[in-house]
Amino acid sequence: MAKESSVKHILLVPDGMADRPLDELGGKTPMQVARKPNMDYLATNGQVGIVHTIPPGMDPGSDVAAMSLLGYDPRKYYTGRAPIEAAAMRIPLDAKDVAFRCNLVSSDGETMIDYSGGHVSTEEARELITLVNEKLGNGRISFYPGVSYRHIMVWRGGSPDVKTTPPHNIIGKPIKGYLPEGDGDQLLRGLMFDSLDLLDDHPINRRRRGEGKPPANMIWLWGQGFSLNLPGFFAKTGLTGAVIAAVDLVKGLGVAVGLDAPSVPGATGYLDTDYEAKADYALDALRERDFVLIHVEAPDEAGHNGDIDAKIEAIESVDKLVLGRLLDGLKGVKRFRILVVPDHVTPISIRTHAEDPVPFALFSSFEPGDGSVPFDERAVEETKLRVEEGFRLIDLLLESS
Numbered sequence: 001m002a003k004e005s006s007v008k009h010i011l012l013v014p015d016g017m018a019d020r021p022l023d024e025l026g027g028k029t030p031m032q033v034a035r036k037p038n039m040d041y042l043a044t045n046g047q048v049g050i051v052h053t054i055p056p057g058m059d060p061g062s063d064v065a066a067m068s069l070l071g072y073d074p075r076k077y078y079t080g081r082a083p084i085e086a087a088a089m090r091i092p093l094d095a096k097d098v099a100f101r102c103n104l105v106s107s108d109g110e111t112m113i114d115y116s117g118g119h120v121s122t123e124e125a126r127e128l129i130t131l132v133n134e135k136l137g138n139g140r141i142s143f144y145p146g147v148s149y150r151h152i153m154v155w156r157g158g159s160p161d162v163k164t165t166p167p168h169n170i171i172g173k174p175i176k177g178y179l180p181e182g183d184g185d186q187l188l189r190g191l192m193f194d195s196l197d198l199l200d201d202h203p204i205n206r207r208r209r210g211e212g213k214p215p216a217n218m219i220w221l222w223g224q225g226f227s228l229n230l231p232g233f234f235a236k237t238g239l240t241g242a243v244i245a246a247v248d249l250v251k252g253l254g255v256a257v258g259l260d261a262p263s264v265p266g267a268t269g270y271l272d273t274d275y276e277a278k279a280d281y282a283l284d285a286l287r288e289r290d291f292v293l294i295h296v297e298a299p300d301e302a303g304h305n306g307d308i309d310a311k312i313e314a315i316e317s318v319d320k321l322v323l324g325r326l327l328d329g330l331k332g333v334k335r336f337r338i339l340v341v342p343d344h345v346t347p348i349s350i351r352t353h354a355e356d357p358v359p360f361a362l363f364s365s366f367e368p369g370d371g372s373v374p375f376d377e378r379a380v381e382e383t384k385l386r387v388e389e390g391f392r393l394i395d396l397l398l399e400s401s
């Protein structure tokens with residue numbers, strides 16, 4: 001056990017929880033409607049503020065936002081999405097390596113039919129990507145199988161200066177206008193079309209077609225960047241810690257800064273995730289460590305689906321099953337702080353992320369709060385506690401007392 005006087009620090013991130021007012025909810029937001037007694041307790045006995053997690057001009061992605069929340073300025077450290085996922089998959093990258101996200105997609109060579117290859121299974125995908133690596137890989141190009149349609153390609157000595165497009169943004173569109181363009185585009189296009197020749201008539205895809213499923217018959221390369229070069233969390237803060245997350249974008253950041261990142265059984269990243277397991281793993285991590293980041297994807301997923309009821313339910317589940325269980329488990333701990341903050345808004349009305357500032361609630365078990373502002377989007381108007389640069393928010397959680 002860590003020494004008794006040490007402070008435990010908990011950063012709870014309900015992904016995409018914040019929203020915008022909805023006519024269907026009488027002008028209220030899901031956060032305002034959801035029953036969240038534990039979050040409200042933290043707010044009433046702590047402080048509520050707002051934070052800008054997305055630096056101006058950057059994409060409001062979960063990777064950018066999570067980097068801010070962990071205390072790293074994305075303007076300085078963000079290199080792309082693929083290097084973070086490569087870190088989660090523990091793929092070693094040298095300084096001159098460029099990692100690309102490699103989707104298995106469904107395409108006839110002209111149209112992007114499905115960005116996920118019909119949610120191809122991990123076993124099928126492993127066989128397909130292994131074949132792609134055997135036939136198209138070489139001393140400079142390597143393919144690493146991941147989960148379902150999500151894989152990584154590493155181009156040693158490659159170029160990140162090429163425009164690529166996320167395949168989920170071009171579903172049903174002709175791929176012609178969205179192929180890689182810029183430094184190295186011919187090599188990348190060659191790999192993508194060669195993979196179609198290689199995979200289209202593969203027995204796995206013949207079987208998938210026979211079962212009425214979309215084939216996973218082409219690779220699509222995007223999200224590239226040089227490897228992450230982040231100062232370690234311990235070196236920066238003097239604290240040991242862990243990240244509890246199902247999604248590689250968040251887990252990879254944890255791995256990249258030297259946090260432990262246990263795999264939580266049942267943590268799916270979707271609405272059926274095992275919320276309680278996350279709380280239990282977090283409590284377990286805190287026995288030996290000072291800091292834990294708990295990321296819950298479900299509210300974001302509901303936002304992307306445009307499902308108001310599911311979003312409210314996800315918020316209530318985070319409150320009861322994650323936060324409630326955490327607070328129960330912390331009863332014997334004298335000194336702890338909890339920061340609850342969504343990484344970004346995922347408004348139901350637009351079904352994607354946006355860069356609006358988000359509310360946060362900060363609670364300390366041993367310091368007084370002010371309790372004057374409700375923990376929801378109204379804080380944007382009502383609070384005086386405003387953090388303009390998101391990467392500075394963690395200082396409020398970690399400041400020595």
Ligand SMILES: [Zn+2]
Pocket residue numbers: 015016061062063065300343344
């Ligand atoms: Zn997110």
